[in-house]
Amino acid sequence: MTDDDFSFLAQIVRRRSGLILPAHKPRFVTGQLAPVARRFGFRSIDGLIAELRHGRDSLARAVTEAMTTNESSFFRDKPAFEQFRDLVLPHLIEARAKAKRLRIWSAACAAGQEPYSIAMLLDDAGLAAKGWSIDLIATDLSAEMVARGEEGLYSHFEIQRGLAIRRLVANFSQEGGNWRIAENLRRMVTFRAFNLLDSYGWLDDLDVVFCRNVLIYFDAKTKASVLDKIAEILQPDGALVLGHAELVRGLSDAFVPLDHAPMLFAKGKAVAQRYAAAG
Amino acid sequence: MRNCLVVDDSRVIRKVACRILQDLKFATDEAEDGLAALAACRARMPELILLDWNMPNMNGIEFLKTLRRERDGQRPIVVFCTTENDVAHITEALGAGANEYIMKPFDRGILEAKLAEVGLT
Numbered sequence: 162m163t164d165d166d167f168s169f170l171a172q173i174v175r176r177r178s179g180l181i182l183p184a185h186k187p188r189f190v191t192g193q194l195a196p197v198a199r200r201f202g203f204r205s206i207d208g209l210i211a212e213l214r215h216g217r218d219s220l221a222r223a224v225t226e227a228m229t230t231n232e233s234s235f236f237r238d239k240p241a242f243e244q245f246r247d248l249v250l251p252h253l254i255e256a257r258a259k260a261k262r263l264r265i266w267s268a269a270c271a272a273g274q275e276p277y278s279i280a281m282l283l284d285d286a287g288l289a290a291k292g293w294s295i296d297l298i299a300t301d302l303s304a305e306m307v308a309r310g311e312e313g314l315y316s317h318f319e320i321q322r323g324l325a326i327r328r329l330v331a332n333f334s335q336e337g338g339n340w341r342i343a344e345n346l347r348r349m350v351t352f353r354a355f356n357l358l359d360s361y362g363w364l365d366d367l368d369v370v371f372c373r374n375v376l377i378y379f380d381a382k383t384k385a386s387v388l389d390k391i392a393e394i395l396q397p398d399g400a401l402v403l404g405h406a407e408l409v410r411g412l413s414d415a416f417v418p419l420d421h422a423p424m425l426f427a428k429g430k431a432v433a434q435r436y437a438a439a440g
Numbered sequence: 441m442r443n444c445l446v447v448d449d450s451r452v453i454r455k456v457a458c459r460i461l462q463d464l465k466f467a468t469d470e471a472e473d474g475l476a477a478l479a480a481c482r483a484r485m486p487e488l489i490l491l492d493w494n495m496p497n498m499n500g501i502e503f504l505k506t507l508r509r510e511r512d513g514q515r516p517i518v519v520f521c522t523t524e525n526d527v528a529h530i531t532e533a534l535g536a537g538a539n540e541y542i543m544k545p546f547d548r549g550i551l552e553a554k555l556a557e558v559g560l561t
Binding site: 234239317318321322323325326327329330335338 | 525526527530531534540541542543545546547549550553554556557
């Protein structure tokens with residue numbers, strides 16, 4: 162791939178998704194493009210890029226989706242889920258006791274491992290049985306990943322990373338060599354393909370947003386814009402969960418980092434103090 | 441250094457598992473069946489046992505049941521590592537006192553994840 166082709170490709174992917182292609186990883190980029198080239202019947206990456214220059218929308222969409230990193234696992238970065246379970250959830254259960262309603266968004270859900278991990282924790286808390294209404298919204302840029310999440314079927318290798326065996330037996334059923342998420346957990350999650358650069362108008366009054374390991378692929382301006390939009394749709398005492406390498410400092414004033422819970426960010430000082438006292 | 445006994449009748453599996461465990465700062469010992477594993481445990485009880493199911497002389501589940509009745513036999517963390525990948529076997533293993541369960545084939549990532557589950561990373 163020529164430098165010019167790479168720049169053209171990077172421009173398309175950035176415009177459509179905000180993702181910054183790693184210029185120092187050309188092999189990663191061509192590796193991700195290869196299956197797309199095969200799917201669209203191109204003999205080479207050069208042929209794919211030539212067609213892309215003609216403005217074929219379906220190809221541009223497929224190329225953009227292929228550039229997203231879909232590596233995930235159940236309960237990935239376990240402390241983030243422990244912080245959600247031990248700090249955020251008890252606060253919300255108390256604060257929403259009257260309405261008995263929780264709205265949680267998993268903003269980059271990959272094949273569903275993150276929202277289903279959250280669903281397992283909510284199920285552990287027995288909220289559905291206590292009459293709570295749970296809206297667990299899961300989105301991803303990749304329609305293919307969203308379809309996989311809806312399917313809820315995971316391979317032997319996917320299922321063994323991050324899931325304790327007792328949880329696997331309790332929350333999945335075996336189908337040949339694969340494992341399917343339990344129906345009560347699948348029903349808890351609504352999947353939808355969504356681009357984080359688009360309007361968040363359809364999302365409102367959220368209690369918690371998980372937006373993990375996405376911001377690292379954006380430039381500072383896009384990071385700040387995404388954080389601003391998340392702040393707008395979060396409840397005043399809502400919480401944001403980011404990836405372990407992601408920070409808000411210098412990007413957003415809406416979120417308060419917590420010393421003892423590095424992946425958790427409170428919207429506003431009052432709730433941050435509450436979490437600090439609980440931790 | 442933490443000690444792990446790798447119990448498997450396959451020399452290749454023992455070698456692969458030991459290499460990964462040594463990378464993870466475990467000292468490793470090997471046993472080729474349940475009887476040899478029991479003798480090793482009686483000589484020195486390890487902190488971790490990685491245990492195959494199907495082996496000659498004494499299989500994994502018989503070994504585990506016997507181990508748990510031994511003096512200090514409750515102490516080791518036992519992680520099954522087997523091709524018996526169905527719920528009935530998993531349930532039987534947990535009932536007999538297994539702490540975790542790896543379904544073969546496995547890789548380094550899975551072994552590391554399972555050790556994290558039992559608090560050993």
